[in-house]
Structure formats: C-alpha cells, structure tokens
Amino acid sequence: MIGGMSRIVRTMTTLIFGFILVYGFYVIAHGHISPGGGFQGGAIVASAFALLLVTYGTDQIQSYLSKDLLSILESTGLVLFITFAFLGLGATFFYNFVSNSGGLFGSPTTIGVNPGDLNTGGTIALMNMAVGLEVLAALGVIVLTMSVAAETIQKKEKQ
C-alpha cells in the first residue's frame, strides 16, 4: 500500500472521488424526504476518504486530510446537533421550532402522494446535516488512524 496503487486506479479515483462526495452530501441533505440521512451520507463521504487512502497511500493523503481538523469538525457536528435540541426549549427539549415557520426548511408539509419538497422538515433536516458532519469526520479519523497504523506495521516488517 505504500506509495499507492497503479496509474489506472489513481486516474479512476480522481474521476470518481468528486461524484462520491456529491452523492454523500445529497443523501445527507435529502435525509428527511428520502431513504438515508445524516449517518448514511456521512458514511458515504468517509468511504471516499478511504478510497483516497487506499489508492494514493497514507503519506500523500495525510497532508490533505488533517486529523486535527477532522476531530474539530466531529465535535462541531455534535455541538450543533445538541444546540438545535436546546433551541427548542421554548416548548420542550428537541421541539421542532423551525417547521411551518416559513423560512429555510420551514414550508408546511403537503399530505398525500407527492414528489417531496426539500424545503420542509425543520430541525430534522438541520440535525441530519449536523449528524452528517459528525459521521464523516469521525469515520474519516477512524480510517486515517487505521491506515497510519497499518503503514507503521508494514514499515516495521520491512526492516
């Protein structure tokens, strides 16, 4: 794995990488109206990180994917999630104060068979995004740590 894989794999990864990211963020953003959600979308984004690590090798990727930055993102996601819950305290903890308010994600939901409106859901959509941020960062840290550890073991075995 040291030094990455062949040129073919690298080229394909460069092409696909962006699409995987877009798909992951799509799943996060549409969590409240279609299957998926914050966790699933975050896992998809993190799988893109795993792909990069496998094809390019840990050494090259480490300069782009910083473990510190990812840990900060992880905590931020968690704090955002609980902040949305706290903001509902006007009524109760976790109260959906955004829905039906008319603003962002605040349109009233139409009942019955319809294609679904992205601009509904209130705090559900916002919390999905917070969870997505948390999961992509946390799984990113995990795959990064694992690949660094694997690399260290490989280097030791070569000596």
Next chain:
Amino acid sequence: MNSILLHAPALIIALPLLAAFITPILGRFNRKTISWLATCVLGLTLLLTIFVARQVLTHGPIVYVFGATETGLTLPFGYTMPIRIIFQIDAMGIFMGLITSLVAFLAAIYSISYMEQHTGLDKYYTLLLLLATSMFGMELTGDIFNFFVFFEIASISSVALIAFRSTISGEPAEAGLKYMVVSSISALMVLFAIGLFYGQYDALNMATIASVMQFTQLDKIALILLVTVLAMKAGSVPMHMWTPDAYSEAPAAITMILVAASQASLYALFRIVFSIYNVTLNTVTVGWILIILGVLSMFIGVTMAIIQKDIKRLMAYHSISQTGYMLLGVGVGLAVLTNPVALESFGIKAMEGGIFHIINNALYKGLLFLTAGAIFLRTDTRDLNKMGGLAHNMTYTTIFYIIGAAAIAGIPPFNGFASKLIIYESVYRFNPLLAIIAMLVSVLTLASFVKVFHSAFLGPRLEQYKSVQEVPKSMIIAMAVLSCLIVFFGLFPNLIVKYIVHPAVMALINQAHYTATILGGI
C-alpha cells in the same frame, strides 16, 4: 428560572451531554479547564436532580415529553397511545438518579487529582460525562427503546473507560474486551426482547405495554432474555465473569461509577419485572429465581473475595456479593406480591431493605474503591502482599477505609448495618435459612476486610514506602463526602427509609399508578 425548573428532567441529561461534546473542543485550547468543566456540570446536574427529587416526592411522578408543544402532553391529537419519547420520573427512578448524580459528581472531583498525570484527558472526561448521561437516561426514561439506546451508550463508554490506560501492560484492554463481549450480547438480547414487545403490542412505551400485557409465550421469552442479561450486567453470580476484571482494571473513579452503572441495570431489571409484568407473571417462581440468584451471588462472591491478593479484585468480588443482598430483598418482595397479608407484614420491608441497600452499597463500595485508588496512586501496586504500614503515612485514607469497611461489614453505626438489619429481619419471616446465609456472608465480609486492613495499613513502616505522602486534596474531599454520608445514613436510617426509600418501593409495587401517569385516568 421557572422555565429552567420546568425543563429540569430534560436538562439532567442535556447538560452532561452538551458538556461531553464541548470537552474535546475546549481541551484543544486549555487542558486544565476540562476537569473543572466536567466537575461543575456534574455538580449542576446534582442540584437539578435534587430539585426534581423534591418535586417528585412531594407532588407525585413527573412526565416530560420530548419534542411536544408542552412538557406534559403525552397523548396529542386524541391518540390513545403515546408516540413520542417520554421521560417518566417516579420515586424509584429519581432515587436511582440521585445515586448516579452523586457518584458521578464525586468521581469527577476525585479525578481532578487522580488523573492529573495522564494524557488524553479530553477523551476521559467526554466518556465520563457520556456514561453519566446514559445512566440518567436508563433510570428516567419511560420508553423501552430509548432505554436500549442509553444502555448501549453506557456499554460503549464504559468499555472505553475500563480500557483507559492505567498500566502499560495489556490487562485493561483485556478487561475492556471481555466487558465489550458481555455488553454486546446483552444489548442484542434486550433489542430482541423489545422486538417481541413491539411485534405484539405495537408499543414501545413501558406504561402502554404494561397496560396491555397478556403474558403470552413470547412475553415469557422476552422476560427470560431481559432478566438474564440485566442480571448479567448487574454482575449476578452465574454471569459474573466480567465483574472482577472490569472493576479491578478501570481507574478508581471509573470503578465507582461502574458500580452505580451495574445498579442501573439492576434497577431496569426491577422496573421490567414490577412495572411491565407485575402480577401477570408467576410471582412466586420469578421471585424465587431472583432470590436464588441473590443467594448464589452473596455466597460465591464473598468466598471468592476471601482468597484474593489483589485489593481491587477483592473489592470487586465483594460488589458481586453485595448485589446479592439487593436481589434477595427485592426477590422476597416479588415472591409475596400476590399475597396482601405477607406483603404488608414483611414483603414491603424486605424490598425497602433491598432498595436501601442499593444507595448504601453505592456509597461504601465507592468509598472503598476510592481508597484502593489512593493506595494505588501512592504505592503503584494493587498486590496486598507488597503493601504494609501505610497507616503511618496515609492517615486520612486509613480512616476512610475503616469507615467503608465497617459499613460494608454491617457494623453499627454505619449505613450497611441499617439496610442489612432490615433485610435480615424481613427475610427471616419469609424463610429463616435465607436470613442465616445472609448473616454468614456478612461475617465473611468482615473477615476479608480485616485481612485487607491488616496487610495494607498495619505493621511497621516499610522501607520502600518511607516517602509515601497523603493523597491530594481533591481525592480527600471526595472520600470525605462519602464518609460523612455513610455516617449520616447510619445514624438516621429511619429518615432515609421514610422519605426516599419507601416511596420508591411503593412506586415499584403500584403498577396501576405507573400506567396511569402516562395514559391518564386513575
């Protein structure tokens, strides 16, 4: 101010959760502040818990509906069953909540000095706060799936905390792995049982399930699964293999919380048997099963403890033995639940003894583990054969140890005596043999703690421990608070039983009241 008090039930879990998520960010800028943040937040939680307890004990159970337009709106839009996650706090739940908040707060104070030298403290405090949150969740929730979620959080955070590096050898990791296997199996079985309930009754709210309980074949399977795995998580005897490892390898402050965490599982066991099933099940059979589990735990726990050379391992076996007393007391109460005369004359008393023993055990067992941690911090060993003469240099620790040991052995005027006497007296009227075994176990407990006292504290000053000093202030404060509470509980047991324990027992027994809190109509 009023709205803070209105939302107190939610804030009890929300504040530690928020602090747990802020800790890693704060830890980047200033390592010193995180221990104080955790301590302050847990102190605030303790105040909130005391407030909620006062509210519950004077005005009856509190209901908190998450995400509803009002805190008490259990059945919106004319529904006949609740659909939201509900916290249902009655006297029994808040009794456990008080134990948890007290233990977690003192563990945080103790950790300020005890964990000072370690790296990765942000992770330690995040996990500690998560563990406290999950225990509150398990004790206050009225929704069985919500219970499962908190059960899982408790397992995961305690696994990581057990394996938190206390020595360079691999033993903490081994203990953590063992606990992880046990926890995963129990979480799966709990989920399976919840599936059985949901498949039959389309409900996840415990009060709703209780109100329609049929005790079908599937419910029997669910009961077996729940009783087995919750007894396993509580460390009862045939399933106790994880307890000595986990308790002895975890950092001392964490061991104290783990004792309270296993009692949270015990609480869940009582809650499920009494509040969900109640008289639909064969109370004599299930009661005797609890009694047998209790007697086995008492006896095997204490006999295994006597032969241990490792101080924390010895205490871990004693916590198995103490769990037995709680199971015995409550088991006797369950066995006579359908017999009003016996219930009135000794059943309620036996349950009071068992429930009172939960808080007493959390106090003195916590104190003993903290003194063991103090010894470990100064001598760097847990082996009793290598210790000796510590009373010369560690005066306060010695005094605290004597208080803890006297309390666990049931010597008046300490709290262990009060609850054990209630258990002996009431159980004797149910079955004299059981009471005699309980007394014998108490004698053996005293014997093994005298052994520890002799080998660790007495004797001449040893050469290698000449320069040993008393432990830092924060650790002394935590141990002193526990000691004061132990003496207070021992001197005024009638107050505690009357105002805290008796309402908790009645909340367990009275199933109709439990369901009516959610579904209305008494």
